[in-house]
Each structure stands twice: as structure tokens, then as C-alpha cells.
Amino acid sequence: MPKPQEYQHVSAAPTLPKTTPTTTAFDVADLYKGPVTNVETAATIGVPLDEKLRQAYFWIINYGVISPHYDIEYNDGASQTFTFGDSKAQLRLPSGQSYSSFVLVPLLNFAVRKRCLLVGGPGRGKTASAILMGVLAGYSVKEVRRGMQHGQPQMTISDLLGNPLPADLVNAQKMQDIRISWRQWLSMRVKVIDEYNRIPTRTQSALLTVMGDNYAEILDHIYECPDAAWYLTANDDAGGGTYQVIEALRDRIDVVVKALHFNTRFISELLQRIETGVDPADVVPEQIIFTTDEIERMTKEVLTVKLPNGLRRRLEFFASQFEFCEMAGEQIEYKTKDTSRLAAVDVHSLLAQDTGKDKQRDLGAQTKNGLSVRAMMTTMVFAKALAYFRGNGEVEFEDLRQIVPFVLHEKLLPDLDAPFFDAPGNSVLRVDRISWIRKLFDLSCAEYDRQNLDNDDQVGQIEDEFDNGLEGVNEQEVRQRMIKIERLLTGWSKDRKLYGYMFDDLLKLKYLHQRYTNYLHWLTTKS
Amino acid sequence: MNTTISALHPVEAAKPISGALARLLEQNRTRYNARVGQTKKHFPRLDDAKVAAVLRELVQPLVELVDQYAADKTGSVTDVYFDLALELCGRGILGDSTRYPFIEFAWQTLLPSLTPLIVTAPRTIIGSITNAVYTLSCEPSANPMYWLTRLRQAAPLLSDVSTLLKMGQVTAWQTGMAHYRQPALTLCQSLSPALLKIAFGMSTQQLTMEQIVAIMAANPWYQPAVPDAYPQLRIVKCAGAFRGFGGVFMAPPTVYASGDTFVASDGTSTWLLHADAFGATFHRTQGMPRAESTASAFGFKVITGKVSKNQFTVDFPELETVSSIAANATTLAVTTPWSHTISLISVC
Known part of the structure; x- marks a missing residue:
């Protein structure tokens, strides 16, 4: 963990330098690089969003949340491992830039606007981390705190979503006449549900609709919520809450991260916080705050990343x-x-x-x-x-x-x-x-x-053949392909036990065989 | 930079801070104290007296100006001034005994004239000006004083932050940052003729600004402020010096052409040399260029100190014995075994 520095300091780009060819071209924007960091000039206004995301990560790590862990390990070449104790506990020293899952995973969730559950004992920084995500989205700490839903056993659907206006309830002749005072948090782009496993089951169902389908409903009135990054916290996700979390709600949670323990070697940083009286969330630098457009653009950019x-x-x-x-x-x-x-x-x-x-x-x-x-x-x-x-x-x-x-x-x-x-x-x-x-x-x-599947994937080959399309494939060719499938199945049925990974392959082969069968039938009927 | 420009006297019996700054410090005492505490963690040698002097002598007048211009912005701009003053004091860049006196000078002379822009983007402007003066102070070829003077002159014409930053970049090139030449020439197209006239240090103007920029693009040795009516082959610049005298070379260098620039080596290190009428800068590089074309390919001939190009021939006795020659379309670079400088010769 770096030494304490000014809260307004943001890590200088590039935060993850890559080897690039040497260039002799000089950038006139370098004139404005110097001892004053975080200067937003024309050259830095267009800072790539992935770089901004990394800067946000390093700011949180350095000042926001004391999480001096590097459990997401990357290696760039050989790394050293040390073994301790009877249980042969291993300590690896990663040779590449590595990360703390407790900070990184919520930040990735922020980038893709999914639903993140932060679990861990009390006082581990779960709520603080969620609040920081709200601040990164441009909300003030007050707004995030006010928008945060605190799970408690008496929480009603009205507490969660809003109320019909009392005057309308008396005077309305039909449902559409009743106006609803929707809760402000529904419109936020970062939604925080604190201790979600203390919410009563019925209210959890209403929450499920908002989380799953992005709308809220009261008395036939619908409120469409904007896309948002969700953060739910729970002290104990193994049934330790007041209420059992309904399975559908649990299934809507996209990613789970555990708050790691506090390393007592960092008590000096706690002391510093006490002495300075500064809440990191109050002093998040503007340079790492994302606008709505940036968040949307970032989500789109993430989706363009290729999966080979x-x-x-x-x-x-x-x-x-x-x-x-x-x-x-x-x-x-x-x-x-x-x-x-x-x-x-x-x-x-x-x-x-x-x-x-x-x-x-x-x-x-x-x-x-x-x-x-x-x-x-x-x-x-x-x-x-x-x-x-x-x-x-x-x-x-x-x-x-x-x-x-x-x-x-x-x-x-x-x-x-x-x-x-x-x-x-x-x-x-x-x-x-x-x-x-x-x-x-x-x-x-x-x-x-x-199994050398990178080089010898028989099902993959058959699949590729099929993916080329059936246009122009004649009857003889179809029959040959079907025989190929049947031979493969024959071979497998003789030689192998049936394991999980074969199950989907078998069904895929059946699928392909059926498609060829139908095509063959169509070909013979046509001729 | 040994020049003492600063008027700061941190330890003399000081007047208390007053006015808008005093009011804001009082109102936000806890927050500002916390920031000082934070900064001290990072810069343990941060001196309270020095900070107080900087706040009193530099920041107070600036905050006063902001308060008069846009009172509703005083708080946010003061935050920026306060943070930067602390950070720069911590780094030893502001305050007495600084190695960068032009930064204080910029705060005293340039920033006041930029108040209308500062209230719109305080950190961008104050930070950019500070960084620019720092960059210029670190480049021996540059002249921060000229830069500050020209920018102050241009201040009333600067309508927005972007124009200010571009003006600063073009002026930086004009005051010695020769390696900014190409991008700065491009930026010239986005500045008004009035601003370019100030950036180029011109008092009178016979050609249109488009024509002047076009000539500058074609001829790196053209000086719009000193138009030369009588072209001659001459040594236009002596670049480089012995390291012991503030230069970069340990031994007399040899020079090679690399496109429009030159590469110089003293046998230990290699440097890119960018030079034009406004300055000559060296940047460390790696490797040597392939021997491309000879000086004669560009029409230069050098025979025992006699240099000729086209119809011009001039005798340079100091170049009688040469150790290396390189050329591009406009410039001949010559080194001798007896000197740590590179003589640049051109027709202008």
C-alpha cells in the first residue's frame, strides 16, 4: 500500500504501461505536464475510459478503501512462491499488476452496470465501497446515502418503491387518477441496498421486479428505471439475515465479492483518518467521476472486447x-x-x-x-x-x-x-x-x-462444417456428414464413460444429425 | 535558474491574511487544516511559515481578484489555489529557495490577468500555467520570461480555456521549445491573427498571417519578428555544450541526419536535436540512424571551412577541420573535433 498522500491525487496515466515502440514525435500537450497532477487539458479530456477506470481503482485502493490485498493475481514472467506452516499455505508474489477483488469487482460491476453482492462481517467497508461507486457516478455522498435502501424487518413495498398520494386515494375515480410519489432512488444510476437479507420476503419480491426487469409497479402504475449498477450488501449470505433470500432474487445477483479482513499493519491509516477527520467519499477527485454518457459509452466499449x-x-x-x-x-x-x-x-x-x-x-x-x-x-x-x-x-x-x-x-x-x-x-x-x-x-x-481440444475437437469440426451453411450441399455430402456423426457416436459409446462434458457434445451431435436429417428429407422430397 | 524574482519573505514580521481568503480560511478551518495535515504526511518537511507566506503573498491577491470578479466562485477557486499552493510548497516549487522562480512570477503576473478564465476552470488553468512554466524552466533553450510576457499581453484576447492553452503551446514553441514546431504549426491555424502576432513577438506585419505561417513551415530559420531582407549563408545556431557547462555532451559530438531532425552522439549517449530559429532542444534517444543521404544531396558542399549552397559560398574558418557533417533540406549541421557545439548553417 502506498504511503498516504493527498486525497486529490489521482494516479498518473498510464496506470498499466504497455511496451510501445519508441517514437521521436513530440506532443505539444506535454507542455502542460508537470508537478501539478490531474490537470484537465485538451490532451487529457479525451482520456480513455479504461484508463479512467484504472485511475478510479487506484484512487480507491490508495485513499478510499483500505484493502491492501492482491488476490486477483497476474504474472508477467516467473513469480516466486513461499510455503508456510503445516497446511503448506502458499504466498505468491505476482510478477504482474495484480488487484484487490474487493475493489476491482465492484468497479467492474460499475462499468457493466450489473448487480454485485458485497458480503462480509460488519465494519469491513462494504457500504463504504458501495457509496464510493455512487460518488463515481456523479452523485454527492448525501444523495447516495439518501438513496441507499436499508434492509430491515419492517420494510414495506411502499418504503421501497413509493406511495400513492393520499389526496388522490380519496378523490380518485379510477386507478389511473392516483398519482404515485416514487422513491428517488429508483431513478439513480447506482443503486445500493444495504443488508438485503433483512428485507421481508414480500418486499424482496418487489425488489426482484426492479432488479430483474428494471421497473417498479404500484397500483397499476409503472416506473421505468434507468440502467444502473446495483450494490447489495449482506453481513452473512449463508442464511444469517433476518429473512431467507428468495432464490429468484439470489439468482439475479451477477457477481459476489467478499470483504477481506482488515490487515492490522494498516492501523496507522485508520489513525490518520481519525486525526484528519476526512471521509474519502467526500473528497473523490473530479477526474475519476464518470458522467452518464461516459458510463454508457464504457459499457458499450466493454462489450466490444473480443472473446477469442x-x-x-x-x-x-x-x-x-x-x-x-x-x-x-x-x-x-x-x-x-x-x-x-x-x-x-x-x-x-x-x-x-x-x-x-x-x-x-x-x-x-x-x-x-x-x-x-x-x-x-x-x-x-x-x-x-x-x-x-x-x-x-x-x-x-x-x-x-x-x-x-x-x-x-x-x-x-x-x-x-x-x-x-x-x-x-x-x-x-x-x-x-x-x-x-x-x-x-x-x-x-x-x-x-x-484431450488436446484446441487442436483436435471433432465435434467442433462437425459444427464448423454445419456453420458454413447447407446451401448447395448435395445429398451425398449430407449422408457422409451424418455417417461421420454416427461413427463418432459409435466410437464414443464403445470407448468412454459418460462425463458431463460429453453430455452437451452428444446433444449437439444429435441436434446436428437432426438438422441434416430434416435437410436430407427436404432434398429428397424436392428431387 | 538562479534569478530571484520572488518577493516572498516568509519569516519577516508578516501582516495577517485578510480579506476574502481570511474569511474562507475561517469558515472552512477544519477542512483546510485536514488538507494541510494530509499534505504534511506526504511532505514531512512542509514548513507552516512558508505556506503562510505563499498564502499571504501569492494566493491572497489572487483570491481577492476572484472575489471581485465572481464572488460566487471564490470558494471553489480558493480550494484550488489552496490545494496547489500546499502541493507546490511541499515539492519546494513555491516559496523561498525555489529553483523555479518563474512559477511564482507567473502566479504574481500572469494569473491575475486570467481571472475571468480561472473562475470557469480553476484547476485546469492554474495547473496548466504552473506546469507550462515548470516545463519551460527545465528546458535550457526556452525563455519562460518571454512566454509569460506574451501570454499576459494576449490575456484580454483569450476568450476561452482552449484558446489559452493553444496560445500557450504556440508561444512555447516561439520561446525556445523547438521540438514542438510541427504540432505548434498545426495549432497556428486555430488561433486568430491577433493572437499569432503576439505569439510571434511581431510589432509590425507586412504579410498576412497565413503567408507568414506558410513561410515558417517551409523555412525553420525564418523569424517573423525579424524579417531578413538580405538572405545569406550563415551559422544560424550553435547548439549543445560540454556537460560541465550545462550542455549534454561529454565529448565533442558527431552528428547524423534523421529525416528533418539531427541525431548527435558523444560516443556515450545519443540525442535527438530539434532546432529552428527559436531554439534548439536535445532529447535523449536510443540507437543511431542509418546513414541516409549526404550533405551534397541537399546542395550543401563543405571543403576545408568553405561552405556553399546554390549561389552562396561563405568561409567559416572555425569549421576548417570537421568531424561530421549532416544535412536536411534547409540546414547543414557540422561538428569539429575541437568543440562540443554543433554548428547549424542555413540560408536566411
Whole structure:
């Protein structure tokens, strides 16, 4: 953590320097570079938004939230690792620019305007972090505080959304005559719900509508909310709130980040805050405050970041591991964990019946559910956001690997009784969900590499062939392609156990076969 | 820069701060004290007396002007002045014993004339002016005094922040920052003739400003303020010096052409040389250019001190023994084994 400096100091660009060829051209704008930092001249007005986002990150890290952690690790070449204690705890010294998830993930959420849950014990800076996000969006601290919804057991829908005007309630002849006084926070571009697990269940449903569908409804009146970045906080997300969080609401949360502990070596900074009496949120420099247009532009720019095909394929392979449950159905399409969930049958017991497979290798055996479409979409959006934050136009492997645990934290439920967790060294993963998901991803990638799928993806080849279109493909060619699919299925049925990643491949092959069948039928009818 | 321009006397029996600044300091005592505390954490040697002197001597008159011009902006502008005064005192850039006296001079002489613009974008203007004077102070070829004088002269004509910044950039080139030449020439197109006249230091004008800019673009040695009626082949500039005397070279350099610029090396380091009628600047670079074309390719001939181009031939006895020659379309660069300077010769 750098030494305390003036709150108005913003890290000088470039915050993540990249090697660029030496140039002999001089920029006349350099005249205005000097000891006074944060001078907005014509040259700096157009500072790229990813750079501004990084400057915001470093300002928060330096002055806003004391989070001297670097748990999102990047390496630029070799790095050193040290091992301590009987548990062989490892300390890695990353050789690249690394980040604190507690600051970075909410900031990425700000950039893509999704829904972020901050969990952790009291006094860890969850609310402070959420308030800073509101200030970054251009609101004053007062506005953010007033707009913040504090979860409490007596909270009603009216408390959350607004009230019909009393005079109208008496005089109105029809519903449309009743005017609604909507709560101000609904119009904000950063929405903060403090201790959301203390909100009564009925009010949670109203919140779900706002979070999920971006509108509020009272007495047939609709209020359309603007796109916003959401921040929800909870002291304990494992049922420790006053009310059980409804599953649909939990599912709407896109990313979860845990407030890490306070490092007591930084008490001097607390002392400094006490002595100076300055709340960092009050002194956020203007240079890192985003306008509405900038936020919208930033979101669009994030989405233009490319996800290379090879990386997308790895994500597909990873995501395909979890939904399959061989004993959950007879017909292959129904052999899913969702089938067992709908039938209220314990997934663990079904997985336990599934004998003959290597339970350590079968990643699907570690989870109680599969990944939803929303989870996969969110993973890709946040991977793009992380790449964008790092100034890249393309997602890199490490971006995906680092962000997956935070997105899937609430989406992928571990089966804590799975044999995997009984293996030596794995019991700690029952508790540390971030590390567990990262381990899952690493194991999936190792299997992907072992199968050499980057170079030898037979389903991918068949898929590519189909994606070229059926225009002009003759009957003979179609038959050959169908035979190819059938041969592949024959080979698999002889040689392999049925693992999760094969499940989606089988269904894909069935899909392709069916499309060819229909096409063949059309061809023969036509001729 | 050893010139003492500052009128600051931090330790003499000082008058108390008064007026608008005193009022604001009183109203925001806690906040300002917190900022001083923060700055002291970063700059432990920050001297209260020095800060007080800077506030009293430099900031107070400026705040007073802002208060008279736009009272509703006094608070926000004072915040900027206060923050910058603290930061610059902490860095030793403001206050007595500063190595950058022109910055104080800029605060005393230029900023007051920019008050109408300062109230619109205080940090941008105060910070930019401060940084510009700092940059000019660090460049031996530049003349901050000329820059300040010309900008003060132009102040009544500066309608907005953008114009001020462009005017500052063009004037910086004109007062010695030769490496800004190309972008500054482009910026000339966006400034009014009246402002360009001030930037170029012209008192009279026979050609239109478009014509003058076009000539300057074609001939780096053309000086609009000193139009030369009698062209001659002459040494237009002696660039560089021995490092012990404030230059960059450890040994007599050799020179090479690299497009429109020159590259000079003393055997240890290599430097890009940008030179024109207004200055000559060196910037460290890496590698050497490929030997491109000879001086004769541009019409220059050098034979034992006798230099000729087109119809001009002049004897330069000091260049009788040369160690290297390089040229571009307008300029011949010559070095000798006996000198740490590079002689630049052109027709003008």
C-alpha cells in the first residue's frame, strides 16, 4: 500500500504501461505536464475510459478503501512462491499488476452496470465501497446515502418503491387518477441496498421486479428505471439475515465479492483518518467521476472486447461439466440435475448411484447444480470487463480464470459431501468457495488440454462444417456428414464413460444429425 | 535558474491574511487544516511559515481578484489555489529557495490577468500555467520570461480555456521549445491573427498571417519578428555544450541526419536535436540512424571551412577541420573535433 498522500491525487496515466515502440514525435500537450497532477487539458479530456477506470481503482485502493490485498493475481514472467506452516499455505508474489477483488469487482460491476453482492462481517467497508461507486457516478455522498435502501424487518413495498398520494386515494375515480410519489432512488444510476437479507420476503419480491426487469409497479402504475449498477450488501449470505433470500432474487445477483479482513499493519491509516477527520467519499477527485454518457459509452466499449474462439471453447467445456446427472432421467435430455431438483430428489444421492466413473475427475460430481444461461452470460460480460480494465481489446485466459469464481460464487452450489472434498488437501475447499471454483476451472482446463481440444475437437469440426451453411450441399455430402456423426457416436459409446462434458457434445451431435436429417428429407422430397 | 524574482519573505514580521481568503480560511478551518495535515504526511518537511507566506503573498491577491470578479466562485477557486499552493510548497516549487522562480512570477503576473478564465476552470488553468512554466524552466533553450510576457499581453484576447492553452503551446514553441514546431504549426491555424502576432513577438506585419505561417513551415530559420531582407549563408545556431557547462555532451559530438531532425552522439549517449530559429532542444534517444543521404544531396558542399549552397559560398574558418557533417533540406549541421557545439548553417 502506498504511503498516504493527498486525497486529490489521482494516479498518473498510464496506470498499466504497455511496451510501445519508441517514437521521436513530440506532443505539444506535454507542455502542460508537470508537478501539478490531474490537470484537465485538451490532451487529457479525451482520456480513455479504461484508463479512467484504472485511475478510479487506484484512487480507491490508495485513499478510499483500505484493502491492501492482491488476490486477483497476474504474472508477467516467473513469480516466486513461499510455503508456510503445516497446511503448506502458499504466498505468491505476482510478477504482474495484480488487484484487490474487493475493489476491482465492484468497479467492474460499475462499468457493466450489473448487480454485485458485497458480503462480509460488519465494519469491513462494504457500504463504504458501495457509496464510493455512487460518488463515481456523479452523485454527492448525501444523495447516495439518501438513496441507499436499508434492509430491515419492517420494510414495506411502499418504503421501497413509493406511495400513492393520499389526496388522490380519496378523490380518485379510477386507478389511473392516483398519482404515485416514487422513491428517488429508483431513478439513480447506482443503486445500493444495504443488508438485503433483512428485507421481508414480500418486499424482496418487489425488489426482484426492479432488479430483474428494471421497473417498479404500484397500483397499476409503472416506473421505468434507468440502467444502473446495483450494490447489495449482506453481513452473512449463508442464511444469517433476518429473512431467507428468495432464490429468484439470489439468482439475479451477477457477481459476489467478499470483504477481506482488515490487515492490522494498516492501523496507522485508520489513525490518520481519525486525526484528519476526512471521509474519502467526500473528497473523490473530479477526474475519476464518470458522467452518464461516459458510463454508457464504457459499457458499450466493454462489450466490444473480443472473446477469442479458443477461450470461448474452454468456457464451454468448463460449463458443460456440471448439469449432467446420469441417474436423473431415462431419456438423455432429462439426465440433468435440474430434473432431480424439480422432482425434489437429492442430487447427492443420485450422483452417489453413478458408479464406475472417477469421482475425482468428474467435476460434475462436486456440484448440486449446473450453470444457468444468465451465469454464462454474466461470466463472459465480466471477463470482457476485466480485459477492458486491463486495457486489452481481447479477453485473455487469465482474465477468464480470475473472474469465474466471483461470478459463479452464488451460482454453482458445491455438494460438500462429494468425494472430491474428502481427498487430501481438498477439505479446505468446502469453506473457501473462491478457491474451489478456481480449482474447478483449472481442473477443467487441464482436462481440456489433456484431450488436446484446441487442436483436435471433432465435434467442433462437425459444427464448423454445419456453420458454413447447407446451401448447395448435395445429398451425398449430407449422408457422409451424418455417417461421420454416427461413427463418432459409435466410437464414443464403445470407448468412454459418460462425463458431463460429453453430455452437451452428444446433444449437439444429435441436434446436428437432426438438422441434416430434416435437410436430407427436404432434398429428397424436392428431387 | 538562479534569478530571484520572488518577493516572498516568509519569516519577516508578516501582516495577517485578510480579506476574502481570511474569511474562507475561517469558515472552512477544519477542512483546510485536514488538507494541510494530509499534505504534511506526504511532505514531512512542509514548513507552516512558508505556506503562510505563499498564502499571504501569492494566493491572497489572487483570491481577492476572484472575489471581485465572481464572488460566487471564490470558494471553489480558493480550494484550488489552496490545494496547489500546499502541493507546490511541499515539492519546494513555491516559496523561498525555489529553483523555479518563474512559477511564482507567473502566479504574481500572469494569473491575475486570467481571472475571468480561472473562475470557469480553476484547476485546469492554474495547473496548466504552473506546469507550462515548470516545463519551460527545465528546458535550457526556452525563455519562460518571454512566454509569460506574451501570454499576459494576449490575456484580454483569450476568450476561452482552449484558446489559452493553444496560445500557450504556440508561444512555447516561439520561446525556445523547438521540438514542438510541427504540432505548434498545426495549432497556428486555430488561433486568430491577433493572437499569432503576439505569439510571434511581431510589432509590425507586412504579410498576412497565413503567408507568414506558410513561410515558417517551409523555412525553420525564418523569424517573423525579424524579417531578413538580405538572405545569406550563415551559422544560424550553435547548439549543445560540454556537460560541465550545462550542455549534454561529454565529448565533442558527431552528428547524423534523421529525416528533418539531427541525431548527435558523444560516443556515450545519443540525442535527438530539434532546432529552428527559436531554439534548439536535445532529447535523449536510443540507437543511431542509418546513414541516409549526404550533405551534397541537399546542395550543401563543405571543403576545408568553405561552405556553399546554390549561389552562396561563405568561409567559416572555425569549421576548417570537421568531424561530421549532416544535412536536411534547409540546414547543414557540422561538428569539429575541437568543440562540443554543433554548428547549424542555413540560408536566411
